[in-house]
Amino acid sequence: MSLNLFPVFVVGLAGSVHCIGMCGGIVGALSAGAPRRTIPIVPATGSAALAQADSGAARVLAYNAGRIGSYMVAGALAAGLANGAANLAKIAAWQGFAYLLANVMLVALGLYLMDAWRGLAHVEQAGKVIWRRVQPLMQALLPMDTLPKAFALGGLWGWVPCGMVYSVLLMALLSGSAAGGAAVMLAFGLGTLPMLLALGLAGTRLRAALQQRRVRLACGLLVLAFGLLGMARYAGGLQHGWLDALCVGAP
Template sequence: MVAVFVLGLTGSLGHCATMCGGVSVLLARRGVTQGWRWLLVQLGRICSYGILGGLAGWVGQGLIMGMGGEQMAHSHHDSDVSAATLLPGLNVWQGGLALLTAVLAFYIALAMLGRVPSPELLLVRVTRAWGRLMRRLTIQPKQSTEQAGVITAFGLGIAWGFLPCGLVLAALLAAAVAGSPLLGGLTMLAFGVGTLPLTWGMGLLARRPNWQTAVPHLRTIGAVAVVLFGVQMSLRGLAMWGWVSHLHLGSVMIW
């Protein structure tokens, strides 16, 4: 979870700063880019990540159990089969998911540097549908000067959380590696909290002209952070396969 938190914190510097800038502009139409309304938007977005993380963890759990399911079925008829016997098969899936997460992270880093097409282009139809929905949700009612209420602000945040995003996809794969809905949800909540500083400040940045040039080298910094996350997930996958040793810092598993 620490690695995913850092991914959200630093990866958002180069990714969210450009991709989500338009979202802040849309939300400004309903006056929810500051104060308690902006807080509700952020809470809604992070809740969406938690829901998606729970689903990813559930899928990951299914894949892991699928790998060991046949052996578990036989274990009911053979008392000599232990959990230790099943563990290598389970580690194959978790290690594979971790390595897949690493590959996606490396690709995202290259995309942030403009070396390869952005992964969001693969979901362009979904992104356009999401954009049309957000434009409808943020239309200010005619002849109304009333700002968005609690439910509207929180709901807009929920909708924001479902924006197709390569960085979120990488975090979701990490949530799937966690192997359970609870851990997957907590993983994505950690990611969401990590993105909070940048996305919180975007409410202010969106109101400034040429805000994208206010902080130089954001994309490079973000790309480096995503690469480090990819390295960490690579080592975790290889450790699950027994090719390298796990590294623990106290009770926290680094990989």
């Protein structure tokens, strides 16, 4: 089954409000650079201040490149290891089930972002088995004061247990190929990028604004709408056409 990448990108964009709590702190630390001195120093000005800003932005970009890269690896592995499912995808009944399942996961994700249903939190708990193996590797990357360290940290952080990532990873698995799975996770990662770049460059004020309940509610409703549209289309209640661009795939 082929999946449309546009709704996956929008899911990443709307769902990135969830990333604020999980990734916002570390991105803010990256933008600040190396640990600050305890004794205040005269603030940098002119070219020195510009160099510091450029360095912080570069570290934020390196971190996000590593994070999105790890998403793509996970997507490729999930889809590549699902060769049996890919063969089954040639069966019409399996195609319909896979399409419905992908949209059910969007509904679950929308409710999760709205804090209306926390079922995906149980999935995050299960993923802690992976995290326990990854977490010790981070100690060698602190302090995060170079581009290679920021990139490697992002690559490791991409394996942090996250219900949102897992729900999109299921869509990647249903793509039927390693390349397709990587493309799905790339679209999702690029959707989360604007939010995390803004957090890294704007800091805690933006983080506080985006954590407001009304913001999470609006983003959750958007993701929920994608899932409900797909389910309605599956049930035959909506005609194809312009809806193709708003649904994760074709049943």
